[in-house]
Amino acid sequence: MYPFVFLIDKENGGKADALNAGINFSKYPYFASIDGDTILDSDSFIKIMKPIIENTDDEILATGGNVLIANGSKTSLGKVNEMLLSKNPLVVMQVIEYxxxxxxxxxxxxxxxxxxxxSGAFGVFKKSRVIQVGGYLTNTIGEDMELVVRLHRKNIEENWGAKIEYVADPVCYTEAPDSFKYLKNQRVRWHRGLFESLWAHRKMIFNKNYSSIGFIAMPYFFFVEFLGPIIEFLGYVSLIINITMHNINILYSFAFLILMIIYGSFFSVSAVLLEEWRLEKYKKISELNRLFFYSLTEAIWYRPILTYWRVVAIISIFLGQKKGWGEMKRKGV
Structure with a gap:
């Protein structure tokens, strides 16, 4: 019935090993990496290939697509028929975050x-270059980011002059964790994967030989994305201690808190407006109202929780604790 669909039956060696098996079996210049729970729009493949087809003068190493959350939506036969928000506040916050x-x-x-x-949920890669750099590493839990960093590294070292692009149009949908337990497992794993990718290519940080990747991208992800949660967490702790010891001006602090909420929410609300203006996924005004409301609460509860989990991940890394993917229960969308 499907003459061009093949199933490779192999021993379970993890996601990276399965991807490598698929790459070796594939027969075309580009391959797509897609998670098992990903749902694609009917034109997603056409749109994600657009930079590759149009930029004939530039080599495109990889392109990534836009990821939305499908929890709460109406789906059937591998298709999202109607985008709806989940009733779970934890999922709604992830929608805004994405x-x-x-x-x-x-x-x-x-x-x-x-x-x-x-994102491992949906990306397209140039097969020959991925094989040239050694494929996906099987000894890391952040294999998707590590491969992209390695492609950048070889691109500069070998003077390929190639690009890696994100395309906002091709949309895929994924299932987000709907409980604190599974969301924590996911975020701890993501942060450990971030560290593993940065540590494996640490020689690139502030290295003039790697141009803007070495002086902008790598330092940003190390100091802001990886170490940033420590500074943020210490800020929360300092605030609590000073309030307890009455060493803080309550009115001034409250005004600063309101300013922080407004500042942080501005980006979230802007993202919601732009995304809806561009894609028009949520048809009901009530859905947009809920997104706006929850975006105003992000700094109060959601962000501090994520910060704490990321600090937990950093501590486990410094203590040398070995952790795998962790339990991740899927309900199916």
């Missing part, structure tokens, strides 16, 4: 060829 990260963060980095992450 919108901001993909729409604002990755577009900006991609514009300067500084993108170090292509």
């Amino acid at each position: 919108m901001r990260a993909f729409l604002i963060g990755r577009i900006g980095l991609s514009n300067k060829n500084l993108l170090l992450i292509i």
Whole structure:
């Protein structure tokens, strides 16, 4: 029935090993890496290949697509028929977080060829270059980011003159964790994967031989994304201690808190507005109202929780604790 669909039956060696097996079996210049729970729009493949087809003068090593959360939506036969928000506040916060990260963060980095992450949910890679750099590493839990960093590294060392791009149009949908337990497992794993990728290529940080990747992208991900949660967590602790000891001006602190909420929420609300103006996924005004409301609460509860989990990940790394993927229960979308 499907003459061009093949199933490779092999011993379980992890995600990276399975991806390498698929790469070796593939027969075309580019391959797509897609998570098992990913749902694609019907035109996602066409859109994600657009930079590769149009930039005939530039070599494109990889392209990444936009990821949205499908929890709460109506799906059937591998298709999202209607985008709806989940009733779970934890999932709604992840919707806002994904919108901001993909729409604002990755577009900006991609514009300067500084993108170090292509989501494992949906990405396309040039097969020959991936094989040339050794494929996916099987001894890391952040194999998707590590491969992208390694491609950047070889691109500069070998003077390929190639690019890695993020394309906002091709949309895929994934299932987000809907409990604190599984969300914690995911975020601890992500942060450990971030460290492993940065540590494996630490020679690139502030290395003039790696141009803007070495002086902008790598330092940003190390000092801001990886170590930043420590500074933020110490700020929370300091605030609590000073309030307890009455060493703080309550009115001034409250005004500063309101300013922080407004500042942080501005980016979240902007991302929601831009994403909806561009894609028009959520058809109901009530859904947008809920996104706006929850975006205003992010700094109060969601961000401190994520910060704490990332600090836990950093401590486990410094203590030399070995951790795998962790339990991740899927309900199916």
